Amino acid sequence: MKDTKISDAELEILETLWAAGEALNANEIRARLNQKKDWERTTVLTLIRRLLDKGVIVQEKREVYYYSPLVDRDDYVKEETKSFLNKFFKGKAKNLAAALLEDEDLSREDIEELRAYFRDSFR
Numbered sequence: 355m356k357d358t359k360i361s362d363a364e365l366e367i368l369e370t371l372w373a374a375g376e377a378l379n380a381n382e383i384r385a386r387l388n389q390k391k392d393w394e395r396t397t398v399l400t401l402i403r404r405l406l407d408k409g410v411i412v413q414e415k416r417e418v419y420y421y422s423p424l425v426d427r428d429d430y431v432k433e434e435t436k437s438f439l440n441k442f443f444k445g446k447a448k449n450l451a452a453a454l455l456e457d458e459d460l461s462r463e464d465i466e467e468l469r470a471y472f473r474d475s476f477r
Contacts, residue, residue: 358409358410360405360408360410360430361404363397363401364401364404364405364410366387366391366401367383367387367405367411368405368410368423368425368427368430369427370386370387371383371411371421371422371423372423372427373386374386376422377414377420377421377422378420379416379418379420379421380395380398380399380402380418380421381395381418383398384398402421405421406421409424410423410425411423411424412424
């Protein structure tokens, strides 16, 4: 998974599979996606093919092909977070927090919640 770039559209497919918690076929994926998007069948199939080529999902032949993710969502989020921190904040979460504070993106309530989280997490 490391160094594998997933596009936003491909991520939509992965999010659909993660949310399902079971293997889905292309029609099921498209039906779930079409609750938010209006993607053509060919678009969904192209995105599935890309994810297969990247080794991020696997297909299983039944009456039709069913697809499952090969990477856990939490692992993917951790990897992307590390990449983001390395790319923009020299690998340091405190630099990210400082940037959020400087831009006033964190409310006083957010800061208090973070304080409580860190206090409780490191006891």
